[in-house]
Amino acid sequence: MKISGISAMVQNRLNRERVYCTADYWDAKAAEKEGDAVSAWANNHLNKHYYRDIGATFERLLGDVRGKRILDLGCGTGRNARFLAERGAHVVGVDFSAKSIEIAKRHAPRPNLEYRVGSALALEDAAEYDMVVSWGVATIACRSRADLENLMQRVMRALKPGGRLLFLEPIHKGPLHRVLDMALDDFLDVARRTGFLVDDVEHLHFWPARVALAYVEWPDAITTPVYTAGEWFLRRVLRGKRGGDYQVVAARRG
DSSP: OOOOHHHHHHHHHHHHHHTSSSHHHHHHEEEHHOOGGGGOSEEEEEHHHHHHHHHHHHHHHHOOOOEEEEEEOOOOHHHHHHHHHTTTTEEEESSHHHHHHHHHHHOOTTTTTTEEEOOOGOOOSOOOOOEEESSOOOHHHHHSSHHHHHHHHHHHHHHHEEOOOEEEOOBBBSSSSOOOOOOOHHHHHHHHTEEEEEEEEEEEEHHHHHHHHSSOOOOHHHHHHHHHHHHHIIIIISSSSOEEEEEEEEEEEE
């Protein structure tokens, strides 16, 4: 990574509460980056591991999605939406970055996959989806508890009765937070107060490995061993209960 790129990254990180939650930031990434780095990390070797693990999480927690109508909220360039559509779901991808949606539409169009530009905080769909999935969106779009309450209420309204929600979010209070600076317990409290029944919470992506790998385009010979060692420690030593950069929250509309 060039010095100018590192400098910009540091500046964005220092000002994340007002930068990351804007469409302009993600539109700029879509114009400057290539591959999965558009809506994920600068290190595409790390992104490969992330998307593999996300896919495995979807398959394990969502099960058979054939015929299900799924909202991919904050879909970015559409990788997760395509993954679910390939397995027979009808997927609607929504993202506030018009440039990211342009990229998503260029990838393998399918009759059971559609995209539109829109904000998670302005979602107006009602009782339309069997499932809502979201990867790193609530903690980017929301600056406050009030914003999160708004988002949760809109997701609740968008789900059919008994519909399922799967959040994969970097939920943190302190230095690791993105835009939303909130502890996991408080995040879950908002979900429950909105009316969601929380079924499961687990951790993904050992955070020290992410910090070491995400921002520099390390070769795969470095990325894979470090990531693999971190996931082993997260699963075998921490039992998936703490230490993750992302938390998986599986819930249902009550």
